[in-house]
Amino acid sequence: MNEEQQIVVDFLTGKTGKSKFYFNDFLPLFPGKGPRDVKKILTSLVNAEKLEFWSSGSTTMYGLKGAGKPDTDA
Amino acid sequence: MAKHATPKLDQLESGPWPSFVSDIKWEAENRAKNADKVNYQIPVDCPADLLGVLELSYNDGETHWKHGGIVGVFGYGGGVIGRYCDQPQAFPGVAHFHTVRVNQPAAKYYSSEFLRQICDLWDMRGSGLTNMHGSTGDIVLLGTQTAQLEEIFFELTHKYNTDLGGSGSNLRTPESCLGTSRCEYACYDTQDVCYQLTLDYQDELHRPAFPYKFKFKFDGCPNGCVAAIARSDFSVIGTWKDDIKIDQAAVKGYVGGEFAPNAGAHSGRDWGKFDIQAEVVDLCPTKCMKWDGSKLSINNRECTRCMHCINTMPRALHIGDERGASILVGAKAPVLDGAQMGSLLVPFIEVNQPYDEIKEVIEKIWDWWMEDGKNRERLGETIRRLSFQRLLEVTEIAPQAVHVKEPRHNPYIFWKEEEVPGGFDRDIEAYRTRHQR
Ligand code: HEM
Numbered sequence: 001m002n003e004e005q006q007i008v009v010d011f012l013t014g015k016t017g018k019s020k021f022y023f024n025d026f027l028p029l030f031p032g033k034g035p036r037d038v039k040k041i042l043t044s045l046v047n048a049e050k051l052e053f054w055s056s057g058s059t060t061m062y063g064l065k066g067a068g069k070p071d072t073d074a
Numbered sequence: 075m076a077k078h079a080t081p082k083l084d085q086l087e088s089g090p091w092p093s094f095v096s097d098i099k100w101e102a103e104n105r106a107k108n109a110d111k112v113n114y115q116i117p118v119d120c121p122a123d124l125l126g127v128l129e130l131s132y133n134d135g136e137t138h139w140k141h142g143g144i145v146g147v148f149g150y151g152g153g154v155i156g157r158y159c160d161q162p163q164a165f166p167g168v169a170h171f172h173t174v175r176v177n178q179p180a181a182k183y184y185s186s187e188f189l190r191q192i193c194d195l196w197d198m199r200g201s202g203l204t205n206m207h208g209s210t211g212d213i214v215l216l217g218t219q220t221a222q223l224e225e226i227f228f229e230l231t232h233k234y235n236t237d238l239g240g241s242g243s244n245l246r247t248p249e250s251c252l253g254t255s256r257c258e259y260a261c262y263d264t265q266d267v268c269y270q271l272t273l274d275y276q277d278e279l280h281r282p283a284f285p286y287k288f289k290f291k292f293d294g295c296p297n298g299c300v301a302a303i304a305r306s307d308f309s310v311i312g313t314w315k316d317d318i319k320i321d322q323a324a325v326k327g328y329v330g331g332e333f334a335p336n337a338g339a340h341s342g343r344d345w346g347k348f349d350i351q352a353e354v355v356d357l358c359p360t361k362c363m364k365w366d367g368s369k370l371s372i373n374n375r376e377c378t379r380c381m382h383c384i385n386t387m388p389r390a391l392h393i394g395d396e397r398g399a400s401i402l403v404g405a406k407a408p409v410l411d412g413a414q415m416g417s418l419l420v421p422f423i424e425v426n427q428p429y430d431e432i433k434e435v436i437e438k439i440w441d442w443w444m445e446d447g448k449n450r451e452r453l454g455e456t457i458r459r460l461s462f463q464r465l466l467e468v469t470e471i472a473p474q475a476v477h478v479k480e481p482r483h484n485p486y487i488f489w490k491e492e493e494v495p496g497g498f499d500r501d502i503e504a505y506r507t508r509h510q511r
Pocket residue numbers: none
């Protein structure tokens with residue numbers, strides 16, 4: 001994992017009390033970067049199977065893979 | 075014999091209209107018979123259990139679906155909408171009932187072969203129930219289980235040469251009217267822009283990173299067959315700059331009864347003789363037309379391209395030759411805030427491949443909205459919160475009179491000090507020599 005990916009993972013494993021985050025929640029982690037650059041970091045973590053998407057159908061959030069309530073799937 | 079008794083749903087079949095209950099019952103029976111010997115990959119009684127759980131909801135007065143979930147295909151954040159039943163023991167056929175959105179072809183032109191393939195795929199790996207099409211424009215495949223998702227995705231992309239559509243906080247499946255393919259009113263090639271932008275914005279479509287959903291829709295003219303002005307955050311609506319073309323002989327043809335107005339669309343009833351004054355000239359919303367008994371004239375400067383006169387007399391009137399589009403932004407249905415129609419941002423833009431001018435506007439808007447938009451805030455709401463003037467600044471568009479919807483409604487354009495020669499400072503002493511207190 002590179003430094004930027006580590007920042008995201010540290011944030012998610014830190015004491016936030018939440019398992020799912022909006023895209024916007026990640027922007028303050030990278031003050032110098034615009035949304036498109038932050039998106040690239042998150043995408044790389046999804047592709048590395050560290051993060052996964054959660055969707056209500058209308059809104060999407062990001063979380064650590066397997067974090068939070070277990071999925072209802074068998 | 076139906077699996078679940080559904081007396082409440084049965085009532086819905088008694089009206090004069092086609093009923094979704096009858097359709098689902100029909101599919102439940104079909105699947106039970108399995109005349110085509112389909113190798114079902116999800117429970118055969120999925121449609122029957124769907125009726126059962128809906129009847130239960132009607133009895134309980136509350137839904138038995140949970141909201142959302144971590145389902146999808148690898149690497150995509152949208153296209154699959156996860157739904158789980160909260161009574162899976164009673165209704166195992168719908169324990170999972172995920173929806174798959176499939177990107178419809180531009181303007182929804184299909185080959186019958188493609189439709190058969192999609193239906194065969196869905197009979198085998200889904201409930202067999204579809205919604206052609208969802209309000210988003212997508213082909214909506216209703217109800218499958220998690221284990222089927224990657225299989226379905228593989229077939230769609232590798233065999234049928236299509237892709238999942240959008241859902242969640244991403245660019246939603248772009249949609250266009252049939253445009254120049256069949257319509258003489260089309261001011262640009264809607265299908266081509268729609269297709270090109272779908273390809274160019276794959277990342278935005280499949281990997282959600284917006285505050286909320288974002289939709290483009292492309293209407294070839296103000297008739298708005300895909301209702302872009304009401305249903306999309308970014309509406310591209312065909313228009314023209316020069317004059318409506320008038321064929322005076324054909325106008326006389328309509329007046330004399332030689333041609334049916336509206337191409338005969340209202341011929342089901344006798345409306346009497348066509349009256350060009352009452353039916354066209356007086357209905358022009360800007361009152362810019364005149365009929366002197368032998369010649370029709372239009373003051374094109376005042377025409378708002380409402381399409382009424384052209385729709386009524388298509389043989390006689392035709393869109394102009396300097397064609398392009400207007401861009402409106404911010405339409406939305408009520409979720410956080412009330413419904414909104416689009417507001418005019420770009421009065422006229424040429425629509426030419428590779429559509430860089432349009433993309434430039436889109437990308438400036440995205441950069442702003444991704445940074446300053448609040449979670450679950452549509453573009454229209456961000457504009458209302460931060461002002462239309464701010465949108466003009468980020469898109470680098472100079473304010474002009476057409477941006478004002480109506481006097482006193484949205485006075486959002488303010489001078490900044492640097493725009494005023496001499497700034498805001500003044501010599502108060504000198505002022506007082508000329509003005510008493
Ligand atoms: C008995 C006498 C008057 C009556 C009954 C009257 C009534 C009204 C009414 C009903 C409005 C509309 C308010 C609104 O839309 O909220 C209005 C607006 C206005 N009136 Fe009068 N008016 C009277 C005299 C005057 C006079 C003498 C003047 C000026 C010298 C005046 C200047 C205005 C102006 C400038 C407005 C627009 C204010 C705004 O919308 O902000 N009115 N008046």
